[in-house]
Amino acid sequence: MFVKPVQSPLRNTPPHTHTHTHCPLGPHLTIKSTIKTMALCLGQVFSKDKTFRPRKRFEPGTQRFELYKKAQASLKSGLDLRKVVQLPDGENINDWIAVHVVDFFNRINLIYGTVSEFCTERTCPIMSGGLRYEYRWQDGDDYKKPTKLPALKYMNLLMDWIETNINNEDIFPTRVGVPFPKNFQQVCKKILSRLFRVFVHVYIHHFDSICSMGAEAHINTCYKHYYYFISEFSLIEHSELEPLRAMTEKICN
Template identity: 25%
Template sequence: MAENNDLASGDDILASYHLPSPKPLWLNAVYARHIVRGNFMALSARPPTVDMGEWVAHQVVEHWRMLVTFIRLVHDKDETGHTICNGRTCPKMSAGPNHSFTWLNSRLEPVEIPAYEYLSLVQRYISTKIDDAAVFPNDPTGVSFAPYPGASSSPSSPPNSGGGSGPDWVGRRSGFPQNFLDVCQKIFRQMFRVYAHLYWSHFEDPLYHLGLEKSVNSCFSHFILTATTLDLLGPADLEPMQALVDLWAANGTFPQDSRAYGYANLRAGERLLALAGATTAV
């Protein structure tokens, strides 16, 4: 989300987010660091010979695999039968005081449910989609390659199928269904909501207490770069974590030529860096 007012100060922009006081631990630049330095764009950019449908499918599966590890920390029962995320600690699926997420019930009505139940439904929904061969074909004979090295890197501009007339869509050449990209966008949106809840409600306990803050930061920043590069998330989707997007743009985590960087308010990120006495990514 680019700055709407060139005259707005970093403090003004941060105030517009209505962040709680004190700010969450993960907005302190010291705790927003990563396991290693590097350009995650190299992991998000599609190799020129890989079909876009295959690449999007790969990203869905890999990012889900990484996220499940963190979900289990708060969702699985311990030896006493209790979970960190439960109806008492997380009565709704929220991402801070300003954002909460609903689930559609059997009558397709949006309802608020405890975060624990939401996480259960998300895991069932995404796992079911990935395991459905009609959505994610698993026949290796159906794998296709990009039609030419200069093919678009964005799924919003699918290459011509080269297979004659008729509608074209991302993944058609590799056997993915026509609604494949819509399904992947919904999956990425749900994964983002889970990350947002983990940061707002469980970053300090258990992630920081277990020394996993750099791991989750690495996975989430990679996720944001991938999602924005592939048009699977837009600025409105990122709103619950906008301040962290700002911080990672300001400290160099997001390359200047990335969409994630373009969605950031740099003055807000620079102000967060100044508050922590930091200037560069670590």
């Protein structure tokens, strides 16, 4: 499964650079038991009753926990996802965004975890999305300039950066009466735009593995939920979504 390294901050990562470097699909799954195990892990993304717990959870009894339960109940009710993402009457928009950012982090982190075994330095030497899009890493410390990295290394650093942010009380306050910082939505926009890159890489380079697990419907549902949410609150620039534009038009319209 997906194991994250030592935490490292990220600053000023460019949205994408054009490249002609090809990142081939990972190898097909050949061992039935491996497929079943990974399919089970992916199923756990969408069920809080399983033994594999998310990295970040909401404390019972808090307003954000109640919002989380409300959002999950709406998802399970079969309501139109476009309506599910709408801000409930009387709720604070920043609380609603915070709940969804954490939930998407948990789900997308696990989605990538199911294919990370097949996302190696050999199969994916560069973090990319097809022939046109390449994502480079910069953190101001170990990586002073935008740097080409294998997809797995990039993902590790990315997930670490996100987890550091959502666990930072100055950005995602959990204490009653503590306000969100003025730049809260800007931070969330950066997190969500970077999580989109995970979808890009998984869909373009590892979708054969996802299909082999029979999990494409689950990932499509997660992506649609994510897409409707960011669209509802204008949280990502349209140019960022270009790598999956054709697919998005097909499954989200």
